[in-house]
Amino acid sequence: MLNTLLVLLVFQTIGEGVVYALALPIPGPVIGMLLLFICLIWKNDAADKLAPASSRLLSHMSLLFVPACVGIIVLGHRLADEWFPIVLAVVISTALALVVTALVVHKLKKGD
Amino acid sequence: MVSSLNTIWVYLAGSPLLWLTATLLAYRIAGWLYEKSGHSPLANPVAISVAILVAVLLITGTPYATYFHGAQFVHLLLGPATVALAIPLYQQLEKLKRNWFALLAGALAGGAIASASAMVIAWLLGASHVTVLSLASKSVTSPIAMGISEKIGGLPTLTVVMVMLTGVFGAGVGHYLFRWLKIGDDSTCGFALGIAAHGVGTARAFQLSEQMGAFAGLGMGMCGVLTAVLLPLMLKLFGYL
Numbered sequence: 001m002l003n004t005l006l007v008l009l010v011f012q013t014i015g016e017g018v019v020y021a022l023a024l025p026i027p028g029p030v031i032g033m034l035l036l037f038i039c040l041i042w043k044n045d046a047a048d049k050l051a052p053a054s055s056r057l058l059s060h061m062s063l064l065f066v067p068a069c070v071g072i073i074v075l076g077h078r079l080a081d082e083w084f085p086i087v088l089a090v091v092i093s094t095a096l097a098l099v100v101t102a103l104v105v106h107k108l109k110k111g112d
Numbered sequence: 113m114v115s116s117l118n119t120i121w122v123y124l125a126g127s128p129l130l131w132l133t134a135t136l137l138a139y140r141i142a143g144w145l146y147e148k149s150g151h152s153p154l155a156n157p158v159a160i161s162v163a164i165l166v167a168v169l170l171i172t173g174t175p176y177a178t179y180f181h182g183a184q185f186v187h188l189l190l191g192p193a194t195v196a197l198a199i200p201l202y203q204q205l206e207k208l209k210r211n212w213f214a215l216l217a218g219a220l221a222g223g224a225i226a227s228a229s230a231m232v233i234a235w236l237l238g239a240s241h242v243t244v245l246s247l248a249s250k251s252v253t254s255p256i257a258m259g260i261s262e263k264i265g266g267l268p269t270l271t272v273v274m275v276m277l278t279g280v281f282g283a284g285v286g287h288y289l290f291r292w293l294k295i296g297d298d299s300t301c302g303f304a305l306g307i308a309a310h311g312v313g314t315a316r317a318f319q320l321s322e323q324m325g326a327f328a329g330l331g332m333g334m335c336g337v338l339t340a341v342l343l344p345l346m347l348k349l350f351g352y353l
Contacts, residue, residue, distance in 0.1 A: 101222030108214035
């Protein structure tokens with residue numbers, strides 16, 4: 001558990017460093033994920049050691065979004081004026097994106 | 113007695129501990145409701161937790177900054193959790209290698225339609241220029257979305273609200289849309305959830321299966337990176353910037 005957390009934090013820190021050094025428009029954790037992924041391919045027995053604790057963390061990923069989402073309380077008033085176009089745009093575009101992505105992948109992928 | 117209770121409340125309400133506890137408690141209640149509803153995708157634990165916490169903050173008159181002071185310990189774990197997405201993704205490596213072309217095509221098509229349709233609809237309905245630009249990155253995970261929004265002249269704070277609405281809505285309806293399309297494959301559905309509904313969709317996918325979650329994480333990452341690189345270029349190309 002502690003080892004896994006340490007590995008994740010180390011990769012996140014490297015990711016943040018890379019993003020800062022290269023002025024990338026991508027968040028550090030995403031780069032950290034990419035680097036860890038590459039390391040797992042290179043050292044392929046590591047995934048089994050990291051899997052139990054990481055899957056426990058990921059099963060509660062929903063919780064981690066709660067604090068940021070509560071921020072709607074501060075910004076809610078901005079929504080008041082333009083709520084109709086915003087809600088309609090979000091609803092329709094999100095449904096379209098789900099359908100289009102699923103259809104494209106479904107048509108092009110090669111079996112299971 | 114009442115005044116001493118009040119003193120205790122004032123003391124606790126200002127401490128990070130109370131709001132950290134409240135966040136976990138709200139999430140537990142939301143999880144319980146989600147179980148009770150028979151795992152209905154409409155009973156999204158994020159949406160319910162947020163509704164409970166917003167109500168509590170409004171009733172107690174607690175500022176968001178005070179709340180976040182405690183809740184930041186939960187928020188902080190988003191970074192390591194994002195890094196951890198590499199592990200389930202690695203476990204799907206074979207599938208990834210076989211279908212990289214389908215996934216890349218899906219990411220480009222889905223990401224483009226998410227941005228373009230949101231902007232066009234808001235513009236047609238008379239939304240302001242800033243609102244339209246803030247909507248452009250709404251399918252992207254919030255840290256990337258804020259950066260993009262700032263770069264193209266949107267309002268990062270407004271973008272975050274739209275990102276969250278998108279995530280909660282996408283995670284809620286995905287299930288029904290996939291059933292309607294008669295697409296039942298975990299990797300395809302997960303990937304679409306990640307592309308259209310970023311981390312909230314990914315969290316939802318992990319509740320259903322590890323494989324779905326892995327592909328959702330991949331979709332979220334690809335949508336974020338592709339949008340960050342291509343959206344500013346596209347807007348410039350169309351003369352919108």
